[in-house]
Every structure is written in structure tokens, then in C-alpha cells.
Amino acid sequence: MKYEKLFSKGQIGNLQLKNRIVMPAMGTGFASSTGEASDEIIRYYEERAKGGCGLIITEITRIDDETGVGMSNQLSVTSGRHIQRLVRLADAIHRHDAKVFVQLHHPGRETYGRLLDGKQIVAPSPIACKVIGEVPRELTTAECEAMVKKFVKGAVIAKTAGIDGVEIHAAHGYLVNQFISPYTNKRTDKYGGDFFNRMRFVTEIIQGIRFACGPKFPISVRISADEFIEGGLTLKDTVKIARYLESIGIDAINVSCGTYESGYTIIEPACMPEGWKKDLAKTIKANVKIPVIAVNNIKHPEVAEALLEERVCDFVGIGRGHLADPEWGNKAKYGKEDQLRKCIGCMNCFKIANAGRPIECTVNPLIGREEFLGDDKLIRNGNGRAVAVIGGGPGGMQAAYVLAKRGYKVVLFEKEASLGGTLNIADKPPYKKLITELIETMAAQLKALDVEVRLKTEATIETIKKLNPYGVILAVGGKPIIPNLPGMDRPNVHTAEDVLSGKIVLKDRNIAIIGGGVTGLETAEVLAKDNKVAVIEMMNEVGASLYPSVRALLLKRLNEAGVEIVTGHSLDSIKEEEIVMRVTTTAFETSRKADTVVLAIGVKARKEIVDEFEEAFDKVTSVGDACKPGLIGDAIKEANDKAFVF
Template sequence: MKYERLFSKGRIGKLELKNRIVMPAMGTNFAASTGEASDEIIRYYEERAKGGCGLIITEITRIDDETGVGISNQLSVTSGKHIPRLVKLADAIHRHDSKIFIQLHHPGRQTYGRLLNGKQIVAPSPIACKVIGEMPRELTTAECEALVKKFVTGAVIAKTAGIDGVEIHAAHGYLINQFISPYTNKRTDKYGGNFFNRMRFVTEIIQGIRFACGKDFPISVRISANEFIEGGLTLEDSVKIARYLESLGIDAINVSCGTYESGHTIIEPSYIPEGWKKDLAKTIKANVKIPVIAVNNIKHPEVAEALLEEGVSDFVGIGRGHLADPAWANKAKYGQEKLLRKCIGCLNCFKVLNSGRPVECTVNPLLGREAFLGDDKLVKDGNGRTVAVIGGGPGGMQAAYVLAKRGFKVVLFEKEASLGGTMKMADKAHHKQLITELIETQTAELEALGVEIRLNTEANVEMVKELNPYGVIVAVGGTPIIPNIPGIDSPNVCTAEDVLAGKVELKGKNIAVIGGGSTGLETAELLARDNRVTVIEMMNDVGTNLYPSVRALLLKRLNEAGVEIITDHYLESVKVGKIGLRVTSTAFEVEREVDAVVLALGVKPRREIVSHFEEAFDKVTCVGDVVKPGLIGDAIKEANDKAFVF
């Protein structure tokens, strides 16, 4: 498919862009602790420029070291010392005919005191964010004026370094958004009260940047067109805001939505469809003449093209899509959609980032590690030597992919009729089509590299010996955990894997799903279509391995489906028509009537298979659940790293 609109040139102010693809700001924790652009963050952004993105907007970039820390290792423009490394960043982007904006940011009340060396967080008004849970101190008028100057200073530093423009972050519930919104601004000085006073803070920033950087230096402002909270900004409010901002002479508006208190509208889980919020940008665009950039949970190039054709926006923001695949743009442009690794909406990226670690991606093990694990660092010493990969799940496929790129002749054995491993069960839950597409993409990658794939073949030592391999990668996954308790072998007991694989069909039953992890919850949701379902979990909460918004939406759907959740209980026995449970905290015994039991207790490594190969071959490496049970991303990352040095 040709994407004529997506790859047409565009302009923001006097700046020409080679296409309509924008990588919006996303926090990474890749910067140096000093706030300078590290080698890792420069290479990270350069890979996206090399991959064809027209405009890259950096992560939230700090303008104030005292109260403006958003993440621990955050790109900064607070001092001239940051200029030399920003020059290197700008040069790296420009080498690939792409452009770059610095996003100027202050978190206001949406940060933590621990990031400010224990100081109290600040905001326009002393109103705590329900997600953060810390009461902010109200900024004085003088402090507001000083912060305006710091935003302007940040823009001057960016321009001095050769950055093409700046974006003012006035969205997502951060400081400027807090000034604009009546939900968070209860001030009585010149920065609060009526519309123009609430807009005064961002107005002074824009005017200051225009004065210091000149009329031709592009300024974009990112706004939340709807905060999706009671008492917050609505689309009607934001139309007025957008038109006012345009009157100040800005060059583009970047339309997003939400705050931390409506976080799932900012970073959407897999359950939320592509383009769901297009009316926000379309309405803004209809009311202004300057270009509109908009994010819309876009995964597929055809969706991006359709949004441009519909006139939703002038530029499309592809955020997590660029985390998943830095070559998103080029793969779309050159008809390589089958090789495009799409974001699966698991939100592991933000779960890791919120823990204080550098951002990671389930489907892209190179994210942030391009500087030392990129293709240019691969030692291509395979020389046609044969390597056997046992198991065609996510880990096995990733290992085969890396080994093939290194020049090995890879033979992959898979006992089932198709590749995918446990992903073929994970994609059976609601809204998991993107996992199916990940399987298809990994399969296409192997085919493109000429990997020999032997399906319906359960490899054994003798079979592999016939290949006379240089080495063996064992990626056979794990086996479901079956507790050794009375009645566990009853005919009414099965595993979640049996249900998801379609080996067992349950209808009109009273079912107990044992295990409240993601697999148990998703299996319960699937079963709730035709059954009465109860989830039993031994811990005091369920879904704890999920990102908060993913968990919240899943629990909401389970509640709507009538699924009962019982925590602090574990399975002790299975009897005819009932199960025996024990209360974890008190050891009290209880019984519950059920027709069927579905076990979702995780998996354990298949060590017996590993030992056979270790005894027969000198060079054996194990990856994935066969080593330690984990998530899809764990298997892909481990397989990638071990194949890199195999």
C-alpha cells in the first residue's frame, strides 16, 4: 500500500519536514544523571531518525533543577553545560534528514518529593494529585515569574545547540496544564481566576521564547484537549485555548488528552482501539489555521494514513510504535509492513519507567541499548555453521533471528503446527490481536533471513545430532504448575492453557479459576461469556504484574462480566462438586461449590528436556521459561542477549 499523505512533505512554521510522521515525547531515563544527552539517548533518537521519522520531539526535558524533576535521569536544558551534548544529538538527527524539537517540561504536582531531594513538590494551587498522593506547595507569584524565565532559558539553550524548535508541554496534567485548568488552578493573583489569567503563565513563556529566539524559531504547544476528569478541561474549553494560543503566534498545536488521574487516556492499553480520540484533534484542527499534530493510539500505517485523509490532523504522532520498532516509518514507506514490530499495548514500557529504571519494550529488546547491541555491533562470525533452536516461542524465534543475522545456518524445531509458543494462548484473551500480529512478524523475519523451520517436529537428541551443530539453543518453555493436592487429577480439573488452546470447552458451568495473575484474569474474562466464574488468589491482590491502568480496566470488565474475585485463599483439595480452600492469613478451611476448576498457577521450567541436550552437546544455551518463568518480553530480551554472544 502506498501512503501518499503519510509521506508527503509538511511544514511547521518555516521548517520543512520530509513526511507527516512525528515521534512525540516519551520519558526514557536514558539521559546522563547530569541531565546531559548520553551516548545511549543520542543513539536511541538517531535510530528513529534513521528509521525515517520526520520530526522527533524529545522526552520531557527539564527546565528547573529545584522543583522540576520528572524522572531521575532526565534530559535537561537548565545550564549551558548541556549544550555540547545537545549539539551531538542535533547532528545525529540531522544526518538522516530528520528534524528535532526539545520538549520543555515541568511536572508541577505530578512528581514525587523523593525526586526533589525530599523537598515538597509545587503547583499553582495546593491540590494533591490523586495518583501521586503528595500535597504540593503553592508557588508564589515571584516563583511563577522565575519559572517563566527558566522555560525561556531552556528554549535559548536548545536553539544555541542547533535544535530545530521547541514544544511547550501544556498537557497531561503537568505544571502549565495545571495553570490552565480550573480543576487545579484556584489562585487569586495574576496567574489565576479568569481565562486570561489562567493562560498568563503559558502566554509569558511563549512571548519570552519569541523575543529571545526570534519569529522563525518554531514553537509547538502540546495540550490535553479533554482532561477526562470532573471539573477539568473539556473539548469546548480547549477549542478556545487553541485559538488563543494561535493568536499568540505559535506554529503548531500537538493534541493529546488526559492527566495522571485519567492516565489510561494518555497511554492506552491494548483494550482501547486505534483512533478512539480522533474527534479531539479533528475539532481543534477545524478551529485553527496552524498545523495540528495528534496522537491517536496508532499501531498500523494504514490507520495513520486514514486519519490524515479524514483531516483529523496534519501530522500523526507515533509514540510507542517507535519504541517497538525504530524503523516504523521506513517499513511503511517501503512496503515492509509484515516486518513491522507493532506495539502490543502491554504498557510494560511505562511500568519499567515508573520503577525508576530506563524504559524497556516487550517486543524490542534493543530499546535504549542500540549503542552496544545494535546491528552494527553484531559479530557476524556464523560462517554458515549450523545452530539448532529447539522451540518456536517468542524466545526461540528471537534467538533464531539474531543468530541468522550473525551468519549462522539456523534450524528451528517446533513441535506444534505453527510458531508462537505460549503467545498462541495469550492472544486468545480479549483485545490481544496485536500478539497474533507479533507472531506473524517474528515468523516473517525468520522467513526473510532464510531460517529453516521444521514444524510438527518435537526435536530429540538423535535428530539434532544429525545436523552436527555448532551449538544448541533450548527454548522449549515451561510446563503448567499442577499442585500436589487431593483430587487434582479429577476430570473436572484443567489448566488455563487447555482453555486458551481450545482443548477444553466449558459452557454453563460454575468455574473456579485458581490464580489471579494476568493469565488467570484473562482466562476468567474469556470464560465469563458462558459461565459463572470465580477467581481464587492466595495473595491479597490480583493482577499485580500488570501496569495499573491495564489492571484497572481489566478488573472493571471482570466486574461488569460478573466475575467474583476472592483473595487470601488457596486451593487445598478438589472434591465432587466442590473445592476445599484455606485462608492464607488464618489457615481456616472453607469449601465452595464448583463444577470445574481451571488452574492458572504459572509454569515451571522443563529441566528434564534441558538435561538431555546438555549431556549430548558441548555448547547448549537455554532461554525463556525453560530457565525461569517470565513474560513475553523477558523471553525475547534474554534470547536476544544470549544469541548476541553465542
């Protein structure tokens, strides 16, 4: 498919862009501890520029070291010492005919005192964010005036370094947004009160940047078109804001939505459809003449093209899509959409970042590690030697992919009729279509590299020996844990794997699902359509490994479906029409009616298979659940890294 709108040239101010693809700001944690652009973050951004992105907007970039820390290892423009490395960043992006803006950011009340060395966080008014839970100190009028100058200084540093423009982050409930919104601004000085006073802070920043950087230096402002909180900004308010910002001379508006208190609207989990908020940007665009950039939870190039055709926006923001695949643009442009790894909406990237670590991506094991694991670092010494990969799940497919790029003759054995392994189970619950697409994408990548795939083939030692392989990679997955408890051998006991795979069909049953992890909860959602379902979990909460918004939305759906959640209880035994449990804290025995039991308490490694192959072959490596049970991303990352050095 040709994407004529997507790959047409665009303009922001006097700056011409080669296409309509924008990578919006996303915090990474890849910068140095002093806020300079590290080799890792430069390579990270360069890969996206090389991959076909027209404009890259850096992560939230700090303008204030005292109260403006938004995350660890955050890119900064607080000092002249940051210029040298920003020059290298700009040069790396420019050599691929892409442009770069620095996003000027201050978190205000949406940060933690621990990131400020214990100092109290600050905001326009002393109103705590319900997510953060810390009451901020109200900035004085003089401090507001000084903060404006810090934004301007950041812009000057960026321009001096050869950066093409700046974006003021006035969205997502951060400091500038806090001044604009009546929900967070209760001030009585010149920075609070009526519309124009609430707009004064951002107005002074824009006017200061114009004065210091000149009329031709592009300025974009990112806004939340709807805060989705009672008493906050609505679309009617932000249309007025957008028109006002245009009137004072900005060059583009970047439309997003939400704040921390309506978080899932900012960073959507898999259950939110593509383009669900397009009316926000479309309304803003209809009311201004300057270009509109907009994020819309875009996964597929055809959706991006359609949004441009519908005049929803002038530029499409592809955020997590660029985390999942840095070649998003080029694969769309050159007809390789089948090999485009799409974001699956699992939210693992932000879950990792919230824990204080650099971001990771479930489907892209190279993110932030391109500098030492990129294609140019591969040792291509396969020389056509045979390597057997046993198991066609995510780990096996990733290992085969890397080994084939290294020049090995890879033969992948899969006992089932199709590739995917556990992904063929993980894609069965609702809103998991992107998991199915991941299987298809990884299969297409193997086909493009001429990997030999033998489906419906049990990989025995005798079969593998016939290949005379240089080595063997075991990606055979794990096996469901069946606890040694009374009643486990009853015919009314099944595994979640059997249920999700369709081997067991349950209807009009009273089901107890043992295990409140991701698999247990998703199995409950599947079964709740035709059965009465309860989830039994020994810990005090269910879905602990899920990102908060994913967990909240899943639990909401389970509640609406009538699923009962029982925490703090462990299974003791299974009877014909009931299960016996023990209260975790007291060991008190209790029971409940259940004519069917579904086990979802995890998997264990297939140590016996690993031992068998290690005895038969000199060079054997195991990856994924065959080695250590984990998530999809764990299997892909481990397989990638082991295949890199195999």
C-alpha cells in the same frame, strides 16, 4: 500499499519536514544522571531518525532542577553545560534528514517529593493529585515569574545547541496545564481567575521564547484537548485555548488528552482501539490554521494514512510504535509492513519507567541498548555453520532472528503446526489481536532471513545430531505447575493452557480458577461468557504484575461479566462439587461450590530436557521459560542477548 499523505512533505513555521511522521515525547531514563544527552539516548533517538521519522520531540526535558524533576536520568536544559551533548544529539538526528524539538517540561504537582530530595512539590494551587497523593506548595507570584524565565532559558539552550524548535508541555496535568485548567488553578493573583489570567503563564513563556529566540524559531504547544475529569478542561474549552495560542504566534499544536487522574486516556492499553480520540484533534484542526500534530494510539501505517486523509491532523504522532520498532517509517515506506513490530499495548514500558528504571519494550529488546547491542555491533562470524533452535515461541524466534543475522545457518524446530508457542495461547483472550500480529511479524522476519522452519517436528537428540550443529538453543517453554494436593487427578481439573488453546471447552459450569495473575484473570474473562466464574488468589490482590490502568480496566470488565474475585485464600483440596480452601492469614478452612477447577498458577522450567541436551551436545543455551519462567518480554530479551554472544 502506498502512503501518499504520510510521506508527503510538511511544514511547521519555516521548518520543512520530509514526512508527516512525528515521534512525540516519551520519558526514557536514558540520559546521564546530570541531565546531559548520554551516548545511549543519542543513539536511541538516532535509530528513530534513521528509521524514517520526520520530526522527533525529545522526552520531557527538565527546565528546573529544584522543583521540576519529573523522573530519574531525565534530559535537561537547565544549564549551559547541557549544550555540548545536545549538539551531538542534534547532529545525530540531522544526518538522517530528520528534525528535532526539545520538549520543555515541569511536572508541577505530578511528581514525588522523593525525586526533589524530600522537598515539597509545587503547583499553582495546593491541590493534591489523586494519583500522587502529595499536597503541593502553592507557587508565589514571584516564583511563577521566575519559572517563566526558566522555560525561556531552556529554549535558548536548545536553540544554541542547534535544536530545530521547542515544544511547551501544556498537557497531561503537568505544570503549564495546571495553570490553564480551572480544576487545578484556584489562584487569586494575576496567574489565576478568568481565562486570560489562567493563560498568562503560558503566554509569558511563549512571548519570552519569541523575544529570546526570534520569530523564525518554531514553537509547538502540547495540549490535553479533554482532561476527562469532572471540573477539568473539555473540548469546548480547548478549542478556545487553541485559537488563543494561535493568535499569539505559536507554530503548531500537539493534541493529546488526559491527566494522571485519567491516565489510561494518555497512554492506552491494548483494549483501546486505534483512533478512538480522533474527534478531539479533528475539532481542534477545524478551528485553527496552524499545523496540528496528534497522537491517536496508532499501531498501523494504514490507520495513520486514513487519519491524514480524514483531515484529523496534519502530522501523526507515533509514540510507542517507535519504541517497538525504530524503523516504523521506513518499513511503511518501502513495503515491509509485514516485518513491522507493532506495540502490543501491554504498557510494560511505562511500568518499568514508573519503577525508576530506564524504559524497556516487550517486543524490542534493543531499546536504549542500541549503542552496544545494535546491528552494527553484531559479530557476524556464523560462516554458515548450523545452529539448531528448538521451540518456535517468542524466545526461539528471537534467537533464530539474531543468529541468522550473524550468519549462522539456523534450523528452527517446532512440534506444533505453527510458530508462536505460548503466544498462541496469550492471544486468545479479548483485545489480544496484536499478539497474533506479533507472531506473524516475527515469522515474516525469519522468512526474510531464510531461516529454515520445521513445523510439526519433534526435536529429538538423534534428529539434531544429524545437523552436526555448532550449538543448540533450547526455547521449549515451561510446563504448567500442578500442585501436589488432594483431588488434582480428578477429571474436572484443567489447566488454563488447555482452556485457552481450545483443547477443553467449558460451558454452563461453576468454575473456580486458581491463581489471580494475568493468565488467571484473562482466562476468567474468556470463560465468563458461558460460565459462572470465581478467581481464587492467595495474595491480597490480583493482577499485581499488570500496569495500573490495564489492571483497572480488566477488573472492571470482569466485574461487569459477574466474575467473583476471592483474595487471601489458598487451595487445599478439590472434591467433586466443591473446593476446600484456607484463609491465608489464619489457616482457617473454608469451602465453596465448584464443579470445575482451572489451574493458572504459573509454569516451571523443563529442567529434564535441558539436562538431556546438555549431556548430548557441547554448546547448549536455554532461554525463556525453559530456563526461568517469565513474561513475553523476558523471553525475547534473554533470547536476544544470548544469541548475540552465542
